[in-house]
Amino acid sequence: MNSNQWIFRILSVLVAVCSFFTGFQYAAGASSIISDIRFADRKDHSSMSIIADLLPELKLSFDRKSKTLSVRLVSASGAKIVERLKYSDTIIDSVSAVKDQPAGDTLIKVKFKVANISFYKTSATGKPGLTLNFREIKKPMRIKGAAPEQMTAKALKPVDQKKEAGVARKRAISKKKQKRLAILDEKYRKQEAESGRKKYVDIMTMFRQLKFRETASEADRFLKKYPKSIYRQQVYFTKAESLYLLAKFENKSAIPDALEAYNEAIATYPESPLIPQALMHKGNLYAQQEFFIEAVTEYGGLIQISPKGKYSAPAMFARGKIYITQKKYKKAYNELEKILILFPNRREVRDVKYLIAQSYADRGKYKIADTIFREALKQWPTYPKSHPKTYFTIASNRYRLGNVKQAMEDWYSIVNLFPTSFQARRAMLSIGDVYVETGQKRKAANIFERTIIRYPKNDESVMAKMRLASLGAEDPDLLKHSRIFDYSAFEKPFETLNNIIRKGPVKKFGQEALLRKGEAYTTQKRYLAAVIAFKELLRTIPDSRMSDKVFNLVRENFLEMIRAFYKEDGFFMVLITYYDNFDPFLRSIENPEILVKIADSYSKMTLDDRAIEYYRLANKFDEKQKFLPITAFKIAEATLRKGMYKKAERSLKLYLAQFRTSPYTITALHLLGDAIYEQDRPVEAATQWRLAIEADTGNLRVSKTAFKLASYFRKNRQYSMAIDSYNLVIDAHKPMGARSNSERFIIKESYYQLAESYYLDQDYPAAIQEASIAKTRYRDDERNVWMDYIMSSSYEKINMDEMAMASLKNISESDSASTIGKVASSRLDNFEWKRKNPDLFVD
Incomplete structure (x- = not known):
């Protein structure tokens, strides 16, 4: 090739x-062109014939619930035929057709009058196309022990005489055979009457029609009327099933009746194949009532009699869920693991995987839960998006692990996918709470407001109002009044919470409203009002787990009251608050800061023994020794006030050695001088006082120490040293003045003692000046007479006789009866005699 x-x-x-x-x-x-669509009502069925130039491809789908068959003719058209298509007969209720423009298909919908329909395809007669035939399914009922052909409705009807005659003409029947047939007919009629077959059919029809209450009533009548019926077993269990479904979907009060019906059925027919289902449903009923012990027992019995049966995996799954509810997580895990091992291909495996993850999340083992959730999501990624509870658990678990962004996305997805579900409502609240935690309070307020508007009749609406009220109490300026959004709960927080407390159920909303009310008062530093709200809450939940939290909140508010009183120098109110609420709220305080404040209050009230006790108690709980520089000084100070001077001296010297940089070091130097002085060591004390004053002239104790030092110098006739010290006392208070009565006394004494010290130190002009200042500052003081006398004597010493006589005259006129007045009068007479006899006083 x-x-x-x-x-x-x-x-x-x-x-x-x-x-x-x-x-x-x-x-x-x-494409196929439809030339005609024909319908026909046959004797026992209906038919639909589709005539087309090319045989179209068919796609069928039947919705049993709506009793509708959808017939899609792929790439087929016929606009005029489609528009005028209408038909109905004994089987077909209605017919409609539309053109699916995007796909180019024709969609025919055939709605039937009954749901039990069979349909099959045949070739169209004479022309190209096809025919769909529709037939109603009528299932024959069978009686146990009888042949089907003998127990059909046709066989049990009375004999048609005409037909019998026709048969007789065709074939003669012997009399013997006729007699035997008559006996059989009578037997079957009696059997049917005893079995109550027709009544049984009616009961089963009612059950299929979901008429559960009527089914149970008819079943009771059936069992009384037909004691020998072969249907009794089925009726017993059908009655129980009816009551079970009634309790599950309509009326929970039917639960006891359902349980009793199951017990009666099981006791009557202990070998029935329907027992596993009965035990499963009994367990469900007990679980519904939270009778978990009984539920677990029923599920266990089911698993024991049918370890690999239809209901074994659901029973294990239900038992695992109960263990999780009871927080018996190890048992739950073991139970659920059995399903994974024994039934690896069952649908429940998927649910088990997610439930195991949820059990770990409930136990707070969020990392393990997250790992299992991830494994489950790889196998069944769409499962959470059809199970809102699981989806919500996954989102919450992610939030607890710190994956806030992903959790927020999940919560938003839940709201969009299941907008009316319980989880969507809780997701809205969770989103708002996260915004509050992250400081985005305006966004949080918007979310809470949307929750109130979207779910006005649900509990979450009330919960959102409480959250808005808390935001309003915490930051009233966060939002402005709006005509579009409803921020009334924010604008009137306490009114909102009070309305919820007054109207809502105590256990449902009242407790949280009281809690938030107390927290709002705390935020506004209205501690007493907060305590009242929390105490009211404690009365409503004395045995609740929440009571511990509320107890601590009451206690914390009392501690805040102590801090507030202490800050305002309300030491008496600190002690009143402490004593009035000691039992039970303040009995065991372990906060060193509060203990120091209580000790200081005792100290200010001169209760030094109690003060020392509480300073030492503060040291006990001060693990980091943060307050030790304060408490050690305060203990030494209280010891000094108690008159234990030697012990105080030791404590102060130890303090000065340990805490050289403490803000109390200078004050400790002053107190050390006091302790030494009280032990009759004045010279050493004076040295210590001078060191303390020189270390810091601005110390608050300078005036007291300087006054003590001045008194010591004056007593020892060291007047110049005394004068310096008195001046130091006066100068120390010139910027702010005296802060207490004791300081006012010291200043006043210093002015009078200063004038006298100048006189004794023979500095007469200074004595006159200081005496005049003392008289001017303290006009009503009795010692002003003495100041006048010092002035007159000083004037005399510097030869200012006229001024001396004026001062003496003032004394004699104002206080003639006193000793100083009499001395002044005598000296005034001497001045007069001297004036009259000047020759006798020639220098």
Whole structure:
């Protein structure tokens, strides 16, 4: 074969292939034109014939609930036929057809009058197309022990005389056979009457029609009327099933009746194959009432009698859920693991996987839960998006692990996918709470407001109002009044919470409202009002787990009251608050800061023994020794006030050695001088006082120490040293003045003692000046007479006799009866005699 022939053959093959594919594509893309659609009502069925130029491809789907068959004719058209298509008969209720424009298909919907329909396809008669036939399914009822043909409705009807005559003409029946047949007929009639077959059929029909209450009532009547019926077993269990479904979907009060019916059925027929289902449903009923022990027992009995049966896996699953509810997580895990091992291909495996993860999340083992959730999501990624409870658990678990962004996305998805679900409402609250935690309070307020508007009749609406009220109490300026959004709960927080407390159930909303009310008062530093709210809450939940939290809140508010009183120097109120609420709220305080404040209050009230006790108690709980520089000084100070001077001296010297940089170091130097002085060591004390004053002239104790030092110098006739010290006392208070009565006394004494010290130091001009200042500052003081006398004596010493006489005259006139007045009068007489006899006083 030459090369040309090979080339010719190859070209031929190529042309053939191209022709084949071109024809195939044309055939595949060709559309069918519907020329007619015909319906017919046959004797026992209906038919629909579709006449078309090309046989169209059919796609059928039947919705049993709506009793509708959808027939899609792929790439088929026939606008006029589709528009006028209408039909109904004994089986078909209605017919409609539409053109699916995007796909180019024709969609025919056939709605039937009954749900039990069979349909099959045949070729159309005479023309291209096809025929769909529809037939109602009528299942024959069977009686145990009887042949089906003998127990059909046809066989049990009275004998048609005409037909019998016709048969007789065709074939003669012997009298013997006729007698035998008559006996059989009578037997079957009696059997049917005893079995109550017709009544049984009615009961089962009612059950299928979901008439559960009527089914149970008819079942009771059936059991009384037909004691020998072969249907009794089925009726017993049907009655129980009816009551079970009634309790589950309509009326929970039917639970006891359902349990009693199951017990009666099981006791009557202990070998029945229906027992596993009965035990499963009994367990469900007990679980519904939270009788978990009984529920677990029923599930266990089911698993024991049917370890690999239809209901074993659901029973294990239900038992695992109960263990999780009871927080018996190890048992739950073991139970659920059995399902994974024994039934690896069952649908429950998927639910088990997610439930195991949820059990770990409930136990707070969020990392393990997250790992299992991830494994489950790889196998069944769409499961959470059809199970809102699981989806919500996954989101909450992610939030607890710190994946806030993903959790927020999940919560938003739940709100969008299941907008009316319980989980969607809780997701809205969770989103708002996260915004509050992250400081985005305005966004939180918007979410809470949307929750109130979207779910006005649900509990979450009330919960959102409480959250808005808390935001309003915490930051009233966060939002402005709006005519569009409802921020009334924010604008009137306490009114909102009070309304909820007054109207809502105590256990449902009242407790949280009281809690938030107390927290709002705390935020506004209205501690007493907060305590009242929390105490009211404690009365409503004395045995609740929440009571511990509320107890601590009451206690914390009392501690805040102590801090507030202490800050305002209300030491008496600190002690009153402490004593009035000691039992039970303040009995065991372990906060060193509060203990120091209580000790300081005792100290200010001069209760030094109690003060020392509480300073030491503060040291006991001060693990980091934060307050030790304060408490050590305060203990030494209280010891000094108690008159234990030697012990105080030791404590102060130890303090000065340990805490050289403490803010109390200078004050400790002053107190050390006091302790030494009280032990009759004045010289050493004076040295210590001078060191303390020189260390910091601005110390609050300078005036007291300087006054003591001045008194010491004056007593020892060291007047110049005394004068310096008195001046130091006066100068120490010039910027702010005296802060207490004791300081006012010291200043006043210093002015009078300063004038006298100048006089004794023979600095007469200074004595006159200081005496005059003392008289001017303290006009009503009795010692002003003495100041006048010092002034007159000082004037005399500097030969200012006229001024001296004026001062003496003032004394004699104002206080003539006193000793100083009499001395002044006598000296005034001497001045007069001296004036009259100047020769006697020539220098």
